[in-house]
Amino acid sequence: MSLPAGQPKFRRRKADRPDEIVAAAFEVFAEKGFAAARLDDIAARAGVSKGAIYLYFATKEDIFQAVVEQGVAPNLHNLAALAAANPQTFPDLIRAFAKVMAHVASTTPIGGIIKMVIGEARNFPELARVWHDRLIVPALGALTGAIAAAQARGEIRPGDPRHYAAGLISPLLVGVIWRETFTPVGAEPFDLPALMEQHVETQLRGMVP
C-alpha cells in the first residue's frame, strides 16, 4: 500500500512533535519576542493545530522555556569540548577558542537565542540566570583563568584579566547581535571569522609584554 499523495489530515508523530514545535517556536520567538509571538504562528510554522501544541506544552511560557533550554545544551557541549582540547601555548589557546566561537556564531542560530535572552531578561529573570550561570560565567571564567595563569607566567602584561577576556570576545557578541539586528535592514554584514582572526592577533600583540 503506497502513501497517499495528499497530506493526511492527521499525522501521528508523537516522538517528533515536541522538537518540531520547539523549532517553530524558536523562529517565532526570535523574530517577535515572547509577548508578540502568537500561538497561531507557532502552530502554523510547526504544521500543527493550535490545540496540538497543548498536548506537549502546558503554557506558552513552557514552550519558551523549552526553546531556551534547547539553546543552552549544545553550547555547553561546545564549551566542554574546548576545555578538553589543551593547546600548548597561550596564544594558541586563545586562537583556538576564538576560532571555535566564531564558527559557532556563524553557523548556529545562537544569535536568535542571545537576542531573546537580552530582550526577555527582565520578564524572565530565570532565563537570564540560567544563561549567566551555566554558560557565560563558565566560559568567561575559563578565559579569565587562562589569562591570569599566563600573566602569572609573565606571558601577558598586567591588567584585569576579566577585562582582557571581555575585550577578546566582545566583537563576537556584537557581530552576532549586528547580524540579528541591522543586517536585515540593509547593514553591511561582518565576516565574523575574519574579524575575529584579526582581532585576536591584535589583542595578542597588545597583551604580550
Add this chain to the structure above:
Amino acid sequence: MSLPAGQPKFRRRKADRPDEIVAAAFEVFAEKGFAAARLDDIAARAGVSKGAIYLYFATKEDIFQAVVEQGVAPNLHNLAALAAANPQTFPDLIRAFAKVMAHVASTTPIGGIIKMVIGEARNFPELARVWHDRLIVPALGALTGAIAAAQARGEIRPGDPRHYAAGLISPLLVGVIWRETFTPVGAEPFDLPALMEQHVETQLRGMVP
C-alpha cells in the same frame, strides 16, 4: 503648611506632558519590551490617565517611536561634539573617543534603548534603520575612517579598518548589554571606564606596527 517635596502643588504645565509620558514609556518599554508594555503602566508611571496619553499620541507605536527618537538625538549631539574636537595624534583621538563613549554608556539610559533596538528590530525595522543610518554608520564610519587614515600614514598596521573599529568599541556595547541583562540577576558588573581604558591601550599596542 509647606509644600511636599515630591509633589509640587502647582500642576506641571501641559507642555511637559508629552515628555513625561515619553519618559515613563521609555522605562516601561525598556523593562518589558514593546508588546508586553501596557498603556496602563505607562499612564500610571507618568501620573496621567490612560485617556490623556491619546491627547498626545495616536497609538502605542507612536509613543514607542517618540521614545526611540528621543534616544537618538542626544547621542547624535555627542557624536557631533566628538567630531568637532580634533586631537593631535591618532592614539589620543581613540582615547578621547573611548572615554566619551564610556562616560555616555555609564551615565545615560542608553542601555535601555539599545536593548529596545535589539529586541524590537524585527518588529519595527524602521527603528533599526534609523539607529543604523543616523548613529551607528556615522560613528563607526568616522572611527573606521580615522583608522584608515592612520594606516595610510603608516601609524597603524595593515588590516580591515572596520574590523579594527569593531574591535575597539565592542566591549562598550557588551558592557552596556551586560548591565541591562545580567547584572539584575546577580552578575558581577563591569567598570566600563576602567575596562575601556585597559582595552584601548591594549588595542593601540596591538595596532601599531
Add this chain to the structure above:
Amino acid sequence: MSLPAGQPKFRRRKADRPDEIVAAAFEVFAEKGFAAARLDDIAARAGVSKGAIYLYFATKEDIFQAVVEQGVAPNLHNLAALAAANPQTFPDLIRAFAKVMAHVASTTPIGGIIKMVIGEARNFPELARVWHDRLIVPALGALTGAIAAAQARGEIRPGDPRHYAAGLISPLLVGVIWRETFTPVGAEPFDLPALMEQHVETQLRGMVP
C-alpha cells in the same frame, strides 16, 4: 499467583463496556454536573480510551441521557412492586411506602441522580419531563389517590390530598439532597429511616380525624 481481587486478569467482555462507561459517567456527572464533566475523566474512570466512548455513544449528551435513563428504570420497578403489595389498612400502606422509599434513598445512588435532575432541568428539559412523567407523577399520584380514598372512607381529615402526600415524602427528598450537598462539607447527616419512621407516625396522628 492468584488473581488480584480488583483487577480481573481476563478482560471484561465488550458487552459490558457501555455499562461501565455509563457507571463512570454517572459518577462524574453527579460530581461535576453535565457541563463541567470532562470526557477524559469519564474515560479514565471507566478504564477505556476517550475514543472508545464514541464507539458506544455519539455525543456527550447521549451518555448523559443513558445515565439518566439508567437511573429511572430501577425506581420504576420499585414503584411497581410497591403497588403490587396491598396492605390492609391505610396507615400500613403509608408505613410500607415510607419504609421502602427510605431504604431506596439510603442504599442507592438516587441522590446523585436527583441532584442531576435538579441541576440540569433547565439545560435538559426532556430529562426533567421524563422524571416527572414517568416516576414522580405516578408515585405522587398513587399516594395522593390512596389518601383521597382514605378521606372518602372517613379515615383521614379533610384537606388537599396532594398536599398531604407532599408533606409525607418531602423529608425523604430533603434528606437525600442534604446528603449530597451538605454532608460532604461537614454537616451532620440524617438517619433517613429513623427520620421517616418518626415523621410518618407524626403525620398519621395528625391526619386522622
Add this chain to the structure above:
Amino acid sequence: MSLPAGQPKFRRRKADRPDEIVAAAFEVFAEKGFAAARLDDIAARAGVSKGAIYLYFATKEDIFQAVVEQGVAPNLHNLAALAAANPQTFPDLIRAFAKVMAHVASTTPIGGIIKMVIGEARNFPELARVWHDRLIVPALGALTGAIAAAQARGEIRPGDPRHYAAGLISPLLVGVIWRETFTPVGAEPFDLPALMEQHVETQLRGMVP
C-alpha cells in the same frame, strides 16, 4: 443640549454596574449552572460588554461568589427578624415561622440560589459551607431548639427534635425545588402558603401528646 434619542454607546454607571452584572449573572447561573454559563450571556443580559465585567470582577468565579453572597444576606435578615418576634405559644411560633418562610419562598428568587447551591456544592464546597453554616444551621437549630424546649415543657411528644424540624420545613424546600425543576416542563405547581398551612396544622396535631 438635549439627550440623544438613541441609546448612547457608552453609559457611565460605575455605581450601578456591579449590581446589574450580579443580577444578570444570577439569572444565567441559575438557569445554566456555573460551567455552562457564558460570560457573553451574562454581559448581554446585563447590557454591557464582556470586557466591562472585568472592570468589576476579576474572574467568573468571583461573579459567582458575588451572586451567592448576595443571596445569603437578605435571608439572614429574614432569619433575624423571625428570631426577634416572640409569639406566646409554641404552635403560634411554628405557624409564624412557616408563614414567613412560605412567603419568602413564594416571592423571592431563593429557588434559583438553592438550585445553584445544590448543583455546585461539589465544585464549590466553600459555597455549600457558607450556606450551611450561616443560614441553614442557625435556622434549623433555632427550630430544633424551640421544639426541644416545648418537649421539655411537655407540650410536644417525645422524639428527635431535629427530625421534627426537618419534617416541618421539608415541604417548603421541596416546593421551591419543584417550582424550579418541574413547573417549567408542565408540572402542576404547588400553592406553597396553602401547602404549608395545611402541613403545619397536621404536624402540630401529630406532635402534641
Add this chain to the structure above:
DNA sequence: TATGAATGAGCTTTCATTCAT
C-alpha cells in the same frame, strides 16, 4: 485639556469530537 468607564478584537487555553493506525 483631562478623565476613566466602556468597548471589542484578539489572545491563550480547553475540550468534545474525529480519524489514522
Add this chain to the structure above:
DNA sequence: TATGAATGAAAGCTCATTCAT
C-alpha cells in the same frame, strides 16, 4: 474493537483604543 494524537470551535480573559462627561 480500540487507541490516543490531532483538530478546531468556543470559552475566559486582556488591553489598545474610544468617547461621554
